[in-house]
Amino acid sequence: MRCHRHSGPKCQFVPPHILDHIAKVTGVDTREPHPATLSATASKQFRDRRARSMIDLATLTTPRPGKSDRVIHDAQNQWDLTSAQQIRGESDxxxxxxxxxxTAYDHVGAVRTFYAEVLGRDSIDHRGMDINVYVNFGVEFDNAFWDEKNIVLGNGDGTIFTDFSKSPDVLGHELTHGVVQYTAKLEYQGQSGALNEHFADVFGSLMEQHMRKEDAGTANWLIGDEVMAEDQYGEALRSMAHPGTAFDNPIMGKDPQPAHMSGYFPGPEDNQGVHINSGIPNRAFYLVAMEIGTTQAGLIWYAGLQNLWATAKFADAATVLSAQARILARENKVARNAAQTVRSAFRDVGIH
Ligand SMILES: [Zn+2]
Structure with missing residues (x-):
């Protein structure tokens, strides 16, 4: 998978159409350094950095090869990772x-546990690679992203978004972009890109349900609800159960996700709608999970991810997922009629 189509990180949690809307309404674009926040936070940064220098670097644990160790770094409110400092290693x-x-350490630990216990996967690459997370990227940066090696988290501007480490599904979503990179390598544009986003939402949501001991019937199926600031309480970035209903307010605009192929977004924006059209397979996953339970649906989708390919489209996903459901049913790992359940869910959202 490549998240970069041009330059700079593109595999971002908050999609461009929302950020465009926010920039238009507020006049502030938090995607890049801007004078208002630079001066306001300069003294705070200095204080924070002085406090951080108290951390004794000599006592930090360096990651052991192949042990899927966590490494948490502080990006020190810079817009690149060159001056970042490791601040917590595994078991520190x-x-x-x-x-x-x-918070990031705990949440990424929960993601790692979910992948290991539920799906039998050993870290991002299934070979125990270290999991590197950078907190405090940029100034009031309203996003989180996977840069093909690391998970990078902003603090949010405090009005629309809060710190991105707060949300387990942000960590689950971004780490899954890494898993996709090591499995189906889905190209980040058009339908394959929407599938990439879809799988990131599926396993982000599943790890959160696993962590909270929820199932399909009790989960809220919202992505990013924990990173909304108080002023935006009740909003989220996406709803897997009801795509198109996650947010509707003057600052963010209205959730553009379709829940059915009849609302498919054909435009060039957002890498041809990767964060928009993902609503369609998201809804199909939700329907399957409601029928056979989140865990079984997750097993099918994880098997599907390992059998899809870089240019796969929605119809390919439907075919591969139902074929994998049949294999898992034969092995008594999922419900006997799971293949039909998958087919029927995709048909319900207009994918045949
Ligand atoms: Zn994403």
């Missing part, structure tokens, strides 16, 4: 500051 005690390093 919680740090005093910045506290979001501990």
């Amino acid at each position: 005690p919680a740090v005093g500051t910045p506290k979001n390093a501990n």
Whole structure:
């Protein structure tokens, strides 16, 4: 998979149409350095950095090869990772500051546990690679992304979004972009890109359900609800159950996701709608999970991910997923009629 079509990170949690809308309404584009926030945060950064320098680097655990160890870095509010500092390694005690390093450590640990216990996967590459997470990227940066090696998290501007480490599904979503990179390698544009986003949402949501001991019937199926600031309470970025209903407000605009092929977004924006058309397979997954349970649906989708290919389209996903459902049913790992359930869910969203 390539998230970069041109330059700079593109595999981002908050999609471009939302950021465009926010920039238009507020006049501030938090995707890049901007003078208002630079001066306001300069002194705070200095204080924070002084506090951080108290961390004794000599006591930090370096990652052991092949053990899927976590490494948390502080990007120190810079717009690149060159001056970042490792602040917590695997099994190191919680740090005093910045506290979001501990939240990221815990959440990425929950993602790793979900992949290991539920899907039998050993880290991102299934060979125990280290999991590197950078907190405090940029200034009031309203996003999180996977840069093909690392998970990078912004602090949010505090009005629309809060710190991205707060949300388990952000970590689950971004780490899954890494898993896709090592499995189906789905190209990040058009339908294959929407499938890439879809799988990231599926396993982001599943790890959160696993962590909270929820199932299809009790989960909220929202993506990104925990990173909304207080002013936006009740909004989220996507709804897997009801695509198109996650947000509707003057700052963010209205959720453009279709729940059916009849609403398919054909435009060039967002790499041809990767965060938009993902609503269609998301809804299909939700329907399957409601029928046979989240865990079984997750097993089918994980098997599907390992059998899809870089240019796969929605119809390919429907075929591969129902074929994998049949194999898993024969092995008594999922419900006997799971293949039909998958077919029927895709038909319900207009994919034949
Ligand atoms: Zn994504």
